[in-house]
Amino acid sequence: MSSDRDAIFSSIRKALEPIKNPAPMPEWDTELVISRPSGEFASLKDQFENKLKFASARFMDSVDALGEFLKAEGVTIGYCDPALAGRFAGLEGVEIETEYDEAKIDVYGFGITRATAGIAESGTIMLRDQDTSARLAALAPWIHVAVIDEKDIVATIPDAIERFGDDPSIIFCTGPSKTADVEGILIEGVHGPGIQVALVI
Amino acid sequence: MKSLQKIDIAARDLSEEVHDANFIGAKMKSERRYAALERDYADPDKLRETAGLIKQHTLENLDTYLEKAEAALQRNGAKVHFAVDDERAKQVVLDIMNEHGCKSMVKSKSMLTEEIHLLDFLEKNGKEVVETDLGEFILQIDHDHPSHIVTPIVHKNRRGIAKSFEREGLGDYNDDPETITRRARKFLRQKYLDADVGLTGANFVSAESGRIALVTNEGNARFCMAANKVHIAIVGIEKLVPSDRELGVFLNLIGRSGTGQQLTVYNQFIGGPKSAGQPHGPEHMHVIFVDNRRSEVLASDCREILRCIRCGACLNVCPVYRQSGGHAYRSVYPGPVGAVLSPLLAGNRFPELADLPKASSLCGACNEVCPVNIPIPDLLLRLRDKAKREKAGDAMKGTPDLTMWAVLCSQPTMWKTALKMGHTMNYIPTEMIPHPSAMSWQSQRKLPKFEGGKFRKWFKNHKSN
Numbered sequence: 001m002s003s004d005r006d007a008i009f010s011s012i013r014k015a016l017e018p019i020k021n022p023a024p025m026p027e028w029d030t031e032l033v034i035s036r037p038s039g040e041f042a043s044l045k046d047q048f049e050n051k052l053k054f055a056s057a058r059f060m061d062s063v064d065a066l067g068e069f070l071k072a073e074g075v076t077i078g079y080c081d082p083a084l085a086g087r088f089a090g091l092e093g094v095e096i097e098t099e100y101d102e103a104k105i106d107v108y109g110f111g112i113t114r115a116t117a118g119i120a121e122s123g124t125i126m127l128r129d130q131d132t133s134a135r136l137a138a139l140a141p142w143i144h145v146a147v148i149d150e151k152d153i154v155a156t157i158p159d160a161i162e163r164f165g166d167d168p169s170i171i172f173c174t175g176p177s178k179t180a181d182v183e184g185i186l187i188e189g190v191h192g193p194g195i196q197v198a199l200v201i
Numbered sequence: 202m203k204s205l206q207k208i209d210i211a212a213r214d215l216s217e218e219v220h221d222a223n224f225i226g227a228k229m230k231s232e233r234r235y236a237a238l239e240r241d242y243a244d245p246d247k248l249r250e251t252a253g254l255i256k257q258h259t260l261e262n263l264d265t266y267l268e269k270a271e272a273a274l275q276r277n278g279a280k281v282h283f284a285v286d287d288e289r290a291k292q293v294v295l296d297i298m299n300e301h302g303c304k305s306m307v308k309s310k311s312m313l314t315e316e317i318h319l320l321d322f323l324e325k326n327g328k329e330v331v332e333t334d335l336g337e338f339i340l341q342i343d344h345d346h347p348s349h350i351v352t353p354i355v356h357k358n359r360r361g362i363a364k365s366f367e368r369e370g371l372g373d374y375n376d377d378p379e380t381i382t383r384r385a386r387k388f389l390r391q392k393y394l395d396a397d398v399g400l401t402g403a404n405f406v407s408a409e410s411g412r413i414a415l416v417t418n419e420g421n422a423r424f425c426m427a428a429n430k431v432h433i434a435i436v437g438i439e440k441l442v443p444s445d446r447e448l449g450v451f452l453n454l455i456g457r458s459g460t461g462q463q464l465t466v467y468n469q470f471i472g473g474p475k476s477a478g479q480p481h482g483p484e485h486m487h488v489i490f491v492d493n494r495r496s497e498v499l500a501s502d503c504r505e506i507l508r509c510i511r512c513g514a515c516l517n518v519c520p521v522y523r524q525s526g527g528h529a530y531r532s533v534y535p536g537p538v539g540a541v542l543s544p545l546l547a548g549n550r551f552p553e554l555a556d557l558p559k560a561s562s563l564c565g566a567c568n569e570v571c572p573v574n575i576p577i578p579d580l581l582l583r584l585r586d587k588a589k590r591e592k593a594g595d596a597m598k599g600t601p602d603l604t605m606w607a608v609l610c611s612q613p614t615m616w617k618t619a620l621k622m623g624h625t626m627n628y629i630p631t632e633m634i635p636h637p638s639a640m641s642w643q644s645q646r647k648l649p650k651f652e653g654g655k656f657r658k659w660f661k662n663h664k665s666n
Contacts, residue, residue, distance in 0.1 A: 004282075004283040004284055004285045004289055005283040007285050007492075008267075008283050008285060008438065008490070008492045008496065009264055009267070009268075011492065011496035011497070011500075012263050012264045012267070012438070012496050012499060013264050014496075014500065015496050015497075015499040015500035015504075016261060016262075016263065016264065016499070019261055022258070022261035022262055023254065023257040023258045023260075023261045024258060025254075025255065025258045025443065026251055026254040026255060026258070028251045028255075028450070030449070032247060032248060032251060032450070033248065033449045033450050033453050035241035035242060035453070035463065036240070036241050036242065036243065038240075055463075055466075100480065100481075102394070102428070105390070105394065106390070122463050122464050124464060129475060129476040129479050129482070130476045130478070130479075132479070134479075134480050134481055135423075135426075135427045135475075135479060135480075135481035135482050136427050136428065136481050139420065139423050139424060139427055140390075140427075157449050157452065157453065157464075158446070158449045161445050161446065161448060161449055164410070164412075164445060164470065167472070167476065168277060168278075168471065168472045168473040168474060168475060168476050169426070169469070169470070169471050169472070169475065169476070169482065170412075170469070170470040171423065171467060171468070171469050171470075172452075172464065172467065172468040172469075173466065173467060174462075174463070174464045174465070174466050174467075174468075175466050176466070177418070177419055177420035177466060177467075178418050178419065178466055179335050179336075179382060179418060179419050180352070180418075180460070181334075181335045181336035181339070181352060181353070181354055182335070182354075182359055182362060182378040182381055182382070183222070183358060183359055183378065184225075184226055184229060184352070184355075185378045187378055187379050187382040189382070189383075189386070190335060190382055190385070190386060190418075190419035190420060190421070191333065191386060191389060191390070191393075191419050191420040191421045191423075191424050192419070192420025192423060192424070192466075192467070193420075
């Protein structure tokens, strides 16, 4: 094993040896990567809402709206992060479990977990492993509801990257899981959620 | 009869159906790419050029960055392995599986695993492996290979896929793309839950934090790190970028360049095993850095090709790829990037693929769309030169013999004499010259009257002024 390591480093160094002046790291301003806004928005929340819709995700800003939506979708049971469960206790006709049971992976119609941030520039939901109560709850149900505190909506992708901290597994979700593998036809809900909800509170 | 290059034969023999699927798919992705970049950036070229410089810098300091990445990953609790070639890489994967007592694997898309033929090897060694990207899953059940880096089954249609699903017992014949997708969802869901190990590739690796960035749309890479306890990431050594900050540059380019998306649906940043309080996900993370001739490419005069981020934009825009499709390139990496990379990665089998750099009109579209600004036409020319010098036979097929011309051009005295004699051409019926390329050229054109050859004399007489 270590011999492979030595061999690789030795061939890399041999390859680089003739390069007398290795290419310098270019200076670049963060502005360079920030995309042109698609309109004028009164707030980051408004921009976030606009871009979420553009990415085929759903924006909601009240628990009642979520309740109506779940009812319309005919969903009756799901999982919720125990730290958030209090907010959803009043939802009628919906059973909520706060301990994720893997055996019920196909029973849960929705999963509610906390999002660490929202990105207004792209309509992206950012999930940090340390803030996600159960990975499968954010991934396996047809409907994933990411609960975002309005003050956690950041403007740009670089802003979100600055919030990575020391988390071992960060996920950006921009819309529902999708594929266009079969004849380029877009189908939502391949392995992950077919419906991605951002609930801003 | 002019002898044809292998790629011309492949293009000629392609069914109309497959040709149209390739062509339309490529054209659509090119248009979306252009629209997304122009919509979002005042100067998209500045972004591409910067990305190219960042990658070039990283490659030319690769030893430093690779050491940094290794240290960061170890700090995060991941185990780091190195593999010099395909054989070693496969063995390392098998050893890790055995070490943890793993029997089954779910894997997400990785061109490197195609390159080293990992699936066959693991299956021969008694492991169950399931591809989870929808396109790759279909290729696996069909024992087929990807024809495009990003959309691997662009050469297939729904009827063929429906037949394959029926054959594999995934339901009665149904060619509705939504039904096909739902059936795969149901089947693969169980595989994720049963698997012991999840294997992924890596789109980028941040040397500073050790984070591996994975770019997907389906969510399968997430599922390869949810129910299983071991995660293996297999990574080419060229995937490094200096720090997390640079990820902002590349994420903004890869989605737009590949499929015209601002961001792909999922961007994952994996630095180590799951966090302490998390009930799901791998407790062990192994990262395998694979060379497999990349350091040879780094030593060559084509090292710029290692900047490639595998977005597929050069395939989509290439007039040759559009006509021939990906399989015509007879290697894992098709299109313009493949025409450079595949012969280089072939090592002493270079002559077998040395014809690929000729599969280009050098129109330069690949360079124009490349998110890391790789001068692909220049690299193709360097490889044509290499093929000529190494007398790679197949590469010369269909090329007229220009030895006489080369001798003439490289001898100043002969050249001057020839120019003086040039006017005699006007009295020769040139269309009768029995040289295949001369005849072919003149079949559609007429050689103009020679009026040159007087400049040198004129210049000599006016020199003193």
